[in-house]
Amino acid sequence: MTGIQVRVIDQASPLLRKLLESTQGPGLLRVGARGASNRLREHFDHLQATRPNDLGGRRTNFWLGVKRGVQAPKIQGGTATISINHVGFRQRLQGGIIRPGRSVNPKTGRPTTRIAIPLRSEAYGKRPAERDDLDYVPIENGRALLVESAHTQIRIGSKRKDGSRKITPGEERGGLAMYLLVPSVNQKADPTVLPPTTELGAAAVAAMDSAVAAQVARGGAA
Amino acid sequence: MNLVAPIPFAEALARHDVRQVMPTHLSSRQLQEIDRGITKTSLFSARNLMQGYLEALKEKLRLLISPAQVSRPDRATAGNPDGLTTDGRNDADLRVELRQVLKEHGYAPAPEDRGTIKDFASDQRLNLVVRTNVEIAQNYGYWQQGQDPLVLDAFPAQELYRAGDPVGKVRDWPKRWRAAAAAAGDEDALRVQDESGRMIARKDSPIWQSLGDGDGLDPDEASDALHNPYPPFAFNSLMDIRDIGRDQALALGLIRADEQVQPSHEEFPVPNPAEAA
Numbered sequence: 001m002t003g004i005q006v007r008v009i010d011q012a013s014p015l016l017r018k019l020l021e022s023t024q025g026p027g028l029l030r031v032g033a034r035g036a037s038n039r040l041r042e043h044f045d046h047l048q049a050t051r052p053n054d055l056g057g058r059r060t061n062f063w064l065g066v067k068r069g070v071q072a073p074k075i076q077g078g079t080a081t082i083s084i085n086h087v088g089f090r091q092r093l094q095g096g097i098i099r100p101g102r103s104v105n106p107k108t109g110r111p112t113t114r115i116a117i118p119l120r121s122e123a124y125g126k127r128p129a130e131r132d133d134l135d136y137v138p139i140e141n142g143r144a145l146l147v148e149s150a151h152t153q154i155r156i157g158s159k160r161k162d163g164s165r166k167i168t169p170g171e172e173r174g175g176l177a178m179y180l181l182v183p184s185v186n187q188k189a190d191p192t193v194l195p196p197t198t199e200l201g202a203a204a205v206a207a208m209d210s211a212v213a214a215q216v217a218r219g220g221a222a
Numbered sequence: 223m224n225l226v227a228p229i230p231f232a233e234a235l236a237r238h239d240v241r242q243v244m245p246t247h248l249s250s251r252q253l254q255e256i257d258r259g260i261t262k263t264s265l266f267s268a269r270n271l272m273q274g275y276l277e278a279l280k281e282k283l284r285l286l287i288s289p290a291q292v293s294r295p296d297r298a299t300a301g302n303p304d305g306l307t308t309d310g311r312n313d314a315d316l317r318v319e320l321r322q323v324l325k326e327h328g329y330a331p332a333p334e335d336r337g338t339i340k341d342f343a344s345d346q347r348l349n350l351v352v353r354t355n356v357e358i359a360q361n362y363g364y365w366q367q368g369q370d371p372l373v374l375d376a377f378p379a380q381e382l383y384r385a386g387d388p389v390g391k392v393r394d395w396p397k398r399w400r401a402a403a404a405a406a407g408d409e410d411a412l413r414v415q416d417e418s419g420r421m422i423a424r425k426d427s428p429i430w431q432s433l434g435d436g437d438g439l440d441p442d443e444a445s446d447a448l449h450n451p452y453p454p455f456a457f458n459s460l461m462d463i464r465d466i467g468r469d470q471a472l473a474l475g476l477i478r479a480d481e482q483v484q485p486s487h488e489e490f491p492v493p494n495p496a497e498a499a
Contacts, residue, residue: 001228001308031373031376034370045385064462068360071234071364074229081226085229085234085289087310102307106321125314127317130318165334211468218480219480
């Protein structure tokens with residue numbers, strides 16, 4: 001997650017600059033932050049619509065989650081901070097090395113020691129710990145595979161009057177590599193996950209101009 | 223653009239924290255019949271009587287609603303000497319942790335329920351519980367921050383739109399909008415829908431609460447209502463709201479130039495983070 005501050009004074013009209021320096025400044029900054037927040041949310045909607053996961057798995061709606069974490073809470077000393085409260089966003093933006101250990105392996109009770117990269121669509125969006133049918137296969141250099149163990153799926157039916165249940169055998173499965181386990185991942189930075197600063201500034205100024213126009217229309221102080 | 227430390231989503235956390243854990247033997251349909259003042263201020267899951275699980279759920283949801291920044295010595299680097307890292311969760315993390323809590327409480331579903339929505343440990347059930355509660359809190363936060371009088375001057379209206387593909391049931395939102403507009407008496411909302419196909423209304427219109435209540439729908443259709451004037455307006459719907467600016471609201475005839483849209487308030491008190499600070 002991250003906070004964002006955008007300088008808007010250079011894009012503001014003389015009237016708006018004057019108001020920003022007056023006692024109305026904090027209120028107008030809050031409006032500007034809302035405007036910039038809305039532009040951010042629009043951008044994340046766009047990413048949601050245009051960046052599905054590469055494996056084609058069931059969507060986790062990551063970008064919708066980022067959008068909902070956008071908020072404009074704080075005015076301090078003439079500056080508005082927009083906050084994006086979502087785990088994983090800053091990593092996408094700035095890239096860098098992802099190391100294990102944040103999560104706990106429920107089977108061992110200890111911090112995880114490898115990053116699990118999904119290899120198939122059905123593995124996407126799920127942690128290996130959510131399955132109990134994976135076999136560990138070491139490869140080399142600290143890497144390993146988690147492979148689906150051989151099994152037959154069954155369906156258990158509702159209880160009959162005599163107390164018994166119908167068991168229906170299903171698909172036989174096994175052998176598919178579901179995850180690649182690696183000691184760390186070096187993710188590239190992606191600045192396109194944020195819109196250009198100029199657009200955020202323009203949205204902030206447009207919002208502040210609207211608020212001023214509303215006050216002027218009502219004969220308010222401006 | 224400066225990247226700085228994030229700030230907790232205080233309004234979202236306040237909305238979440240005001241909810242009291244409520245174990246219940248009632249079904250989803252039966253819960254709909256309870257006074258919404260109770261359900262809106264309670265954290266529950268249909269037919270779930272495990273107080274300890276619900277308390278753990280409430281605590282863990284905070285980490286998704288507003289991840290915290292913590293200092294970890296093992297994460298310290300030259301560029302990050304304090305080892306600042308995010309202590310948050312994603313949906314998969316929460317599923318793993320909540321299943322562990324269920325296991326610790328000795329939970330096992332009936333065989334015929336395993337893997338279905340009735341199974342507290344199923345993906346379907348956990349995703350529904352986690353997503354609904356996180357979205358209520360965060361969307362309340364966005365909605366609440368939008369009630370500032372000057373923000374209302376700049377953004378006096380909002381639009382209901384589809385933000386993502388629905389999960390499961392596909393609903394007729396234009397129909398629900400029309401029903402809510404009629405129930406709320408918002409003729410402007412109906413007119414805008416007829417003229418443009420878009421679902422836009424003033425922020426202070428009672429249509430938003432009507433939409434949340436499923437007003438104007440038959441009882442079956444309204445059974446998924448969540449009773450909030452902000453998203454989610456129904457389970458798993460992925461419908462969202464976005465601000466509509468003053469110029470567009472004027473052009474649509476939703477406001478007059480000299481008019482001030484008034485702030486709306488939640489039906490029950492949510493502590494104001496600014497006052498609490």
